[in-house]
Amino acid sequence: MEMITRGGVITEPGNSMENKTGSWRVFKPVINYEKCIRCMICWQFCPEPAIFKVKDEEEKKKYEAPKDAIKRLPVPVIDYDYCKGCGICYNECPVKAIDFVMEER
Amino acid sequence: MKNQYEDEEFFAPGHGMCAGCAAPIIVKWVLKIAGPNTIVVNATGCLEVATTAYPRTSWKVPWLHVAFENAAAAASGVEAAVKAKGEKTNIIVFGGDGGTVDIGFQALSGMVERGHNVLYVLYDNEAYMNTGIQRSGATPWGAWTTTSKVGEANPIGKLRPKKPIAKIIAAHNASYVATANPAMFQDFKKKVEKAMSYDGPRFLHVLSSCTTGWRHDPSKTIEILRLASDTGLFPLYEIIDGDIENMRITYKPKEFKPVEEYLKMQGRFRHLFKHPEYIKKLQDDVNAWWEKYGKHYIK
Numbered sequence: 291m292e293m294i295t296r297g298g299v300i301t302e303p304g305n306s307m308e309n310k311t312g313s314w315r316v317f318k319p320v321i322n323y324e325k326c327i328r329c330m331i332c333w334q335f336c337p338e339p340a341i342f343k344v345k346d347e348e349e350k351k352k353y354e355a356p357k358d359a360i361k362r363l364p365v366p367v368i369d370y371d372y373c374k375g376c377g378i379c380y381n382e383c384p385v386k387a388i389d390f391v392m393e394e395r
Numbered sequence: 396m397k398n399q400y401e402d403e404e405f406f407a408p409g410h411g412m413c414a415g416c417a418a419p420i421i422v423k424w425v426l427k428i429a430g431p432n433t434i435v436v437n438a439t440g441c442l443e444v445a446t447t448a449y450p451r452t453s454w455k456v457p458w459l460h461v462a463f464e465n466a467a468a469a470a471s472g473v474e475a476a477v478k479a480k481g482e483k484t485n486i487i488v489f490g491g492d493g494g495t496v497d498i499g500f501q502a503l504s505g506m507v508e509r510g511h512n513v514l515y516v517l518y519d520n521e522a523y524m525n526t527g528i529q530r531s532g533a534t535p536w537g538a539w540t541t542t543s544k545v546g547e548a549n550p551i552g553k554l555r556p557k558k559p560i561a562k563i564i565a566a567h568n569a570s571y572v573a574t575a576n577p578a579m580f581q582d583f584k585k586k587v588e589k590a591m592s593y594d595g596p597r598f599l600h601v602l603s604s605c606t607t608g609w610r611h612d613p614s615k616t617i618e619i620l621r622l623a624s625d626t627g628l629f630p631l632y633e634i635i636d637g638d639i640e641n642m643r644i645t646y647k648p649k650e651f652k653p654v655e656e657y658l659k660m661q662g663r664f665r666h667l668f669k670h671p672e673y674i675k676k677l678q679d680d681v682n683a684w685w686e687k688y689g690k691h692y693i694k
Contacts, residue, residue, distance in 0.1 A: 298449055304407030306446065306453040311409055334580060335617055337419040338408040345402070372408035376415035376606075377614025390614070 307372075311338070315375035318393045319368060323354040325387035328363035332379035332388065340372040341379065398588075400430045410453040411445035415613025417603040417620060418442050418518045420577050422489060425516055428587045431456060433485040434473055438466035438494030441525040442518065464498045466490050467506035467515060474511045485591065486512065492519040492533035496560045500532075507567040507596040514590050514597045517560065520605035528608040532558040535628075536680075537673055538663045540608070545666040551673060552666065556680075561600040561634070568637035570595035573645075575631060576602045578620035582631055582646050589633070602629050610662025622657040624648070627681045632691065644692040651685075654678045 295301070321332070333341045344350055344365040355361045368379075380390040405426035412419050418441065426433065435458045437443040443460050446453040461469045470488045477484045490499055495517040506513060522540045523529040530540040536556045539545050543553035565572040571593040573586040583601070590597045604620050606613045623629040624646060631646040654677050658664040667673045 295450070300447070300450055300452045302452075303455040304453060306409035306448075306451045307407050308451060309409035309411075311411070314414060335420055335577075337412065337414075337416055337423075337616075338410075339404055339406070339419070339423055340408050343402055369408070374414035376616070377612075378415060378616050381614040382617050 310371045312340075312369075312371045312373050315370075315373060315393050317375045317377060317390050318370070319373065319375065319377060319380045320389045320391060321366065321368060322387045322389065323365070325356060325385055326353075326360075326366070327356065327385055327387070328360055328365060329384060330364070330366055331382050331384060333366045335378050335382055337376065337378065338369075338372045338374065340369045340374075341366050342369060343367075398428055400427050403427065403431075405431060405433075405455045406446075407453045407455060409451070411448060412441065413606055413613070415604075415606040415616045416441070417577055417605075417616050418491075418520070421516070421518050421583075421601050421603055424577070424584065425487060425489075425587055426456065428584065429485045429487060429514075429591060432483075433457075433487055434459070434477070436460070436466050436470040436473060436486065436488045438488070438490035438499050439463035439525075440491035440494050441520075442489055442491065444525055463494055465502045466494060466499050467502040467513070470513045470515070471502075471506045471509065471511045474513050478512075485514065488513060488515040490515065490517055491523075491525070492517065492521060493523045493525075493531045495519075496532040496558050503564070504567065507564055507569050507598070510595055512594055512596070514599070515564075516599045516601060518601050518603040519560075520603045520608060521557070522605070522608050524605045524608040533560065537667050537677060539666060540663070550666065550670060552663075561598065561632075562639060564598040565634040565637050565639050565642075567596075569598050571597040571633070571635055572600075573598075573631075573633035574600045574602075574629065576620055576624050576629060578617045579624050579631060579646055586633065586645075608663065610665075611660055615660060619657065619660050622652060622660070626652045626654045626657045627685055628654060628657055628677075630684065630688070632688075642688070642691050644688065647685075647689070647692040651681075654681055 380388040406423040530543040
């Protein structure tokens with residue numbers, strides 16, 4: 291058993307990332323980048339947070355977009371290690387660019 | 396103005412909050428706006444239990460938990476220590492409705508009265524959700540909980556209205572008090588920024604849905620919260636320096652939606668639909684509130 295620290299102090303900030311809560315998921319949100327307008331509402335409301343913003347110029351080019359001009363904007367990407375599949379992103383997406391499908395493992 | 400820390404996360408994933416819980420949305424945005432120079436004090440509640448299961452934590456800022464009833468007292472001590480050291484650090488308390496309007500109320504009242512420079516954020520999911528959905532002082536009239544059960548003897552559920560905690564704290568002459576709703580995102584963000592810009596005791600009453608206790612589909616969290624303000628049931632206002640007469644309503648729906656739209660999405664209100672008169676009572680209460688206070692809406 292690990293030694294308990296004095297006062298129960300945890301000295302490593304944010305180490306809950308060792309818990310891969312993606313295993314909780316029953317339904318899985320999938321972003322269709324050819325429809326995604328990069329409004330970032332999914333990122334804004336993700337409670338984990340399991341949606342991150344890709345800002346790197348080279349990385350951004352890897353994602354489809356409805357228009358070339360949209361490719362300049364940051365891209366929301368789901369981290370399935372942590373996504374619990376609540377579906378808030380799917381429900382809130384204003385252009386219905388997110389599918390919510392049964393998880394298969 | 397774009398917030399400097401908007402793209403950083405000070406709240407890490409891997410926590411045990413339920414899928415679809417609104418509390419982490421509130422927390423992550425308060426921390427993004429406050430930035431890394433922040434100390435968080437947490438009352439006992441879902442947030443505390445689920446984000447700090449030893450030996451792991453979701454917090455990337457210094458974080459302290461003492462007990463259920465004394466988050467505001469602990470924060471007062473932290474603030475006094477920071478002040479004594481001559482440092483400028485944001486002190487933020489997160490407490491649920493149980494830890495704020497009931498159990499932690501005395502400590503909170505004292506903290507505000509003594510004038511500590513602390514921002515207290517109440518995430519209000521309207522019952523003791525962590526221990527199994529018991530009624531709290533913030534549970535609204537007509538809601539089912541495991542201690543306001545619905546049956547032949549009591550077809551209503553909770554028989555008393557919600558405590559007006561924002562007004563109670565404003566009556567202590569807190570420098571900034573506001574009600575907010577993460578679904579009304581711009582208004583919510585503006586209020587957190589505004590609260591950060593004031594000195595002295597500040598209080599944010601933020602509505603937070605609970606998929607387990609409100610009995611709704613996790614994907615509907617934001618939709619339901621939005622309806623809370625669009626039906627007028629959870630009005631959004633701010634009160635500065637305790638001036639309740641001049642409170643400012645910051646959001647008024649162009650057209651109010653009927654309260655049924657909010658109620659029908661949640662299992663905790665399902666029994667009300669057998670009695671149209673109860674739904675009418677809730678609608679009448681909302682109408683009366685807006686009749687009385689609607690003039691405080693300023694664009």
